Amino acid sequence: MKVNSPASSLRGPDGWQKAELNFNKCSDGRTRLGRQFVQYPFHITKPVHLDVDWPELATLILQSTSGGLYHDDRLKLSINFGDDSCAHVTTQSATKVHSMESDDSANYHISISVGSNAHAEFINDALILFPDSRLDSILEISVAEGGSAIVTDSALWHEPRDDYIKSGDLQPSFSSFRQTIKINSLQNSYLAVKECQWSGKDSPAGLIAWKDYRAQGSIYIISPDGDLKKLSQSCRRKLNKSNSVYGGVTVLPSDIGVIVRILGRDGGSVRRALEEQWLNARFMLAGRENTIKWRK
Numbered sequence: 001m002k003v004n005s006p007a008s009s010l011r012g013p014d015g016w017q018k019a020e021l022n023f024n025k026c027s028d029g030r031t032r033l034g035r036q037f038v039q040y041p042f043h044i045t046k047p048v049h050l051d052v053d054w055p056e057l058a059t060l061i062l063q064s065t066s067g068g069l070y071h072d073d074r075l076k077l078s079i080n081f082g083d084d085s086c087a088h089v090t091t092q093s094a095t096k097v098h099s100m101e102s103d104d105s106a107n108y109h110i111s112i113s114v115g116s117n118a119h120a121e122f123i124n125d126a127l128i129l130f131p132d133s134r135l136d137s138i139l140e141i142s143v144a145e146g147g148s149a150i151v152t153d154s155a156l157w158h159e160p161r162d163d164y165i166k167s168g169d170l171q172p173s174f175s176s177f178r179q180t181i182k183i184n185s186l187q188n189s190y191l192a193v194k195e196c197q198w199s200g201k202d203s204p205a206g207l208i209a210w211k212d213y214r215a216q217g218s219i220y221i222i223s224p225d226g227d228l229k230k231l232s233q234s235c236r237r238k239l240n241k242s243n244s245v246y247g248g249v250t251v252l253p254s255d256i257g258v259i260v261r262i263l264g265r266d267g268g269s270v271r272r273a274l275e276e277q278w279l280n281a282r283f284m285l286a287g288r289e290n291t292i293k294w295r296k
Helices: 008-012 161-167 227-240 267-286
Strands: 015-027 031-038 042-044 059-066 074-081 086-091 095-097 104-113 119-123 128-129 134-145 148-157 176-185 190-199 216-224 245-251 256-264
Touching: 015 042, 015 059, 015 086, 031 042, 031 059, 074 086, 074 119, 104 119, 104 148, 119 267, 128 134, 134 148, 134 216, 148 176, 148 267, 176 216, 216 267, 227 245, 227 256, 227 267, 245 267, 256 267
Parallel strands: 015 074, 059 086, 074 104, 086 119, 095 128, 104 134, 119 148, 128 148, 134 176
Antiparallel strands: 015 031, 042 059, 148 216, 176 190, 216 256, 245 256
């Protein structure tokens, strides 16, 4: 008999545990959090303005009160960056995707909408895939005319230490990891990018893509009106300076932006490479340097 998670009783009428955040530019020029709705397990800090060289920028840390993703979780995060706003959203730490029994799975849907002339950053820490975990994830990004977005997406697998001692050969054993990426242009109302990937023991592809590279990450740099040739060249130069990861840079269809894919043998190297790409992209799109040093 399948047992629902405790969170199932906390869902809304549509069957999701939701967080909805709306950023708006105020009369003083600063971006502030307007209408908001947060359900378990989501939790947020009060937005702060920490960057002395960019006082208009709001920074918000997204937190979880549950300790990770569990079977039967149905999470939906929606972030709207209003016209002319600028905000940086990040997570408190990596998110564990816990082991699940039978055909149980978790679902996580992230939707990011960026208004006209707004600048949005969602720097999402990695998902940690435990043995026998199953996760279906959807990431949707929509950007209006003059808007820009920088979004990271990464994952790594984890095996308990005792399994490693018994086998002598550490290998991934998560069951299923489905990823769907959709990128839309709000200006022309068309779907520019749709990509689906499926890996894990339950998938036809299996785990072959994860055996040599324990961590994988992507950064989506969306700027429909930007100089993508210059942006992609800058991303490649930054990537070529790193000796600890492998990666590639591609201009997305319909010239909506650039994607950087990164492979690494550990989560730390991929995280550092994504951070370098984020800082480079911020400077290329917004002309701003980062003056804050994060420690998580």
